[in-house]
Amino acid sequence: MDTKDQRSRSAQGNAPNSKIHGDGSPTPEENNYIRKNQDQTEPFDEVENTERRHPHAVRLFRGFFRWLCFCNHTPKADTSKELYLTNSILWSFHDSFHSVPHGTDLAQTSSPQPSTDPVFSDEESSPDQSAAMDELKNVTLDKQDLLDLFDSMCQEAKGMGHDVVGRVVQVLNFAAAVLDSRGGILSVDALGVHLYIPPGAIPAEESPQIVYMYVQGRNHLTPYVQCGPSKFEFRKDVILILPHCAKDAVDTKFNCVKSSSSGNQTIEGGKDGNVIVKSKSILMTMRHFCGLTAYGNPKAKYMVARVFIKDINDTNVMVRVRLFDDTKANLQEIQTAETRNGFVQVDMPGTLEVKRTDPEKDVRINLMCSDTDCWVITEPQSGWQTIQHSILWRECGPDNVPSFPSKIFKASMRRSTERAPFDGYLKVFQEGREEQSVDFALTYSLNVAKATSPRQITEEQVKEICRQQIREQLRGPVAESRLLDEETIRKLCSRLDEPSPIGRDWRILPENLTGLKGHGHGWVESIKTRAASGFLTPQSPTELVLDAFFATSRESDMGNRRTLQELKRGLHSLNRPDVRFAIKVIDDQICPDPQETNINVKTTYTLKFEKDGEVPEIKSEQDQPQMYRSQSLEQPPQRNFTAMNGTREDLGRDRASSTSDLLSSSISASDPEGQINKLDSKQRTDSAYESYNGLDTDDR
Template sequence: MTYSYCLLQFSNRPPDDDHIIAEFNKFALKGEIGERYLIGNFVGSVFDSKGGYLTLPSQEVVLYVPPGAIEEGKRQPVYCHCNEYKYGAIHAGKVVLSPIVHCGPDGAEFERDVVLAFPHCAVNPNNWNFTALTRDKEGSWNKLPEDTTFVKDEFVFVFLDHFTGYTAEGDAKEGKNAQRRITIGATGCFHRDTWCQIKVGVWCDTGSRSESRQIPGISTSWKQRTAFCVSEKDKILITEIEDVDKGLQQLGSSKKKMIRLADVGTDKDTEVTNCQFTFRHADKPKDFFCTVSVTSDGQENIKLDLFFFPTDTQLSDADPKLAEMTNAELYRKVNADWDPRDSRVSEDLWRCLCQLLDVPRDGKKDWRGFAEKLGLEASQINTLELKESPTSRLLSFYFTMEKIRGNRLDTSLQRLMEIFVEMENHAAKTYVINYTEKASVHDSQSVSDDTVGNNRIDDETIPNTQGQNEPTDCA
């Protein structure tokens, strides 16, 4: 059997990163603390010592800056983006499992570890050896120390003390069948009335949900797409078109086409055509139907039914108002409940909990018990032993997880209090209760007129986290 080999064709390239960063730097000079700058897969803001977070919803990336990570009185611009294309393995024998996330400005350093969380495409994480990577000034990728990385559920958590590029790769554990999740997309269009063209694209599915997260009202150019699991040992996908209507003749000598899995990208927002098929009809057809069949090395097969008209419009279901929205308005449409103060915990409360839980206590009432409640494995807990403040790292991990889950700060603090109750650490529980009660009283006595850009904050009650009325007695 003869297969044709298809080179990648880029249908759209990301905006120039240097230009976007230059524009963000201008914005950061006069932007208010907490104000967001968003364009495509780039988001940035200006932070102070109270910390906060950045999110890229389409990539499910969260960057959490804990309180105290930035010096008091300092304004620190922070940004992250996923505007890179990466195909194949970075290191021989391994597979790229995550998007490439760049945090900046390059070389920015912090007093306390910042947490970067990004998804991975491993179907069975326990069967994989994960390696988190960082890129140096020369552009080479190097392995991060194991004590700087957690893999929990469908996310990789990296604890950073400076900024550069990051991703994760992996290989199968000995004797294990390691699988990863990819997405296959198919679309078609008419060309010159009597010609039909079918395009097939494949990319790493690093989303933590079965469906792809998209801006409401905007449809993808892929008319059909579905998740597909491939083994770490699989090297190629064989694609062919079946069930074509009579009268249509496929052009080209090869009826089957090969896609190398080494050519699969990690950016799921990138529309890349990995292979295409062309059909010709003697007359002008009214419509087109076919089945796209994709088979892996391991003989796993998936089929997508494709049906379209000559007059199909890609954005027929789109909300007409979306075309008039700014990037920031689109961002808020996806994240209607985000707020610049959300996930900002006071430095005093953070310090109190660290001083209390870092001290070894019987009955797992210290940071070890806290780590177990967060679901960390024994090996992960052991890596915290050598840290100056294990609790500080656990709190950063906890609030990053809460942001991934979509929880607001009041919900996260309530859950934190419940964890301390389960640990029977009543002192830690009391600190959180006092903090939330006093913050709520302060919030009820004031009317907020804070704004983000031109968008006023919702009237929804948000606990005050600006440093007023927190418990400070850590004795």
């Protein structure tokens, strides 16, 4: 059955087989008809969006009216609209013509040609691509396609004389960079995966390497990550951080597995790399790349229940319930698959804690119709489905085919003439724990859903959007992996690597750094083993600790300033005079910005002279008289505190409070008995604040 959108595309000449004359009119053989079924065709009018005929007089009148509109156009009118109006007059007299909707550019009726202009130029960047990126939420590309796009953009940039080394790109589930001996950090922030390449991991004598990672779900406790280059061996350990969904993960044993063309290999702590299991993520180190993931058997894990729906026909709907391990990579794959299959999401996803039990406790799903007079559950008729415990807790491994458990329900409309929307309730819970169920409210209108379903974009369109995103990011700044210079790191490692008689060396440092605390003696021993197993020279254990800290700070999104502050605190805790040089270097990097030190004085002067309409020149704190410095630092006025620490809304309410006082004085003078307005003080303040917000910026 043809929908209105299909008919509209046919009328605009967007159908794959449509033909247009040189003057823009359709060919006689197409005759601008649409097929309603195999045996009948009928013309329709696009402007009225109905399927009824109109006499030629009406068509003539419409053409004349459009001509009048064209004559009244301003000289600055868009020429494309003028072309549309001119041609629409000619087309109006064609017996089988159906108008293009008003405002549609004729050039838009044909498929746009890809741009051949070089993307690397000295001009400003292209407009914001945020709207385009919204279309990529439920799409993916193959790893090789993304690698080819990245490589081609790098080659084009080099041809234009741009240096791309150190500039990191992330798009969809993919991140890449051309890195040299300075290293870098790759992140797919949307999926919580980070790859840290420390300085020196790529030897200085080696040419820059294309380093990448491609993240997939596969319904494991952690994402499955393919890293490259696969045949390159690093001189130092690189660090990969993966999120996981295990509960009480610190007490869970994980097997971190590397998969390659030669087979699968479990990472043994100390020998093949270091593994740190944290409450929400796993940190692992290695010297060469391959496919990486982690398997484990926790006592409980978090799973996500998500409900999708689509109409089978005008009177039947299909409801699909997905239950999968709670990682963002799994969620992305589910969204992509269901969107491709024509399903739409209903209600928000819910998180369910699933326990490993003996005897086994399955997960039960119940779907009920809200209005049983209009709808009925037809499959299964009971409205109950079960996902077995063994499926939810099957032993995950490299040889298992990844799958996402799901169950299907079908519902039918009792009387097709009513066209009532489908309303229902759905409950998901583990047996014996019904009080911790995840509940969904389902509302789905067959007509509305078709009009609002996500627009399907082609693979070529996806590639073009990714190409533009890669271009923008390759023109960005170089990302640094470490926040301290190499000389400081080298001196710090040489002093902390030597064992201290009282233990104030690299072994105690992790316990004083955020993100590395509480991993015990076993991790320290694995670092010691790993440090002595370098391929070329033994690696510093202090350097391994610092690299792990810098990587976890990126995972926690602490920012450079806070990362350095945490490192300074950790070094202070060692209470060693011989590392004070590093603390001094950190202090020099995190010293307050001069503009921040002047904010108190600037705010005081701004508010003081606001009524006079002038703001004096702001000088540094040292240049201010002692009187102003003491007043600003010792007893700041209340309004200053609000302006510095509050929001724009707080400042507005502060001003509105003064406004309300003026209003109160005015009312008291003109209305001694208080009959004009009996608002309390809070109401007057709120009213004045609303009036203040209604003013333009210049009026304020």
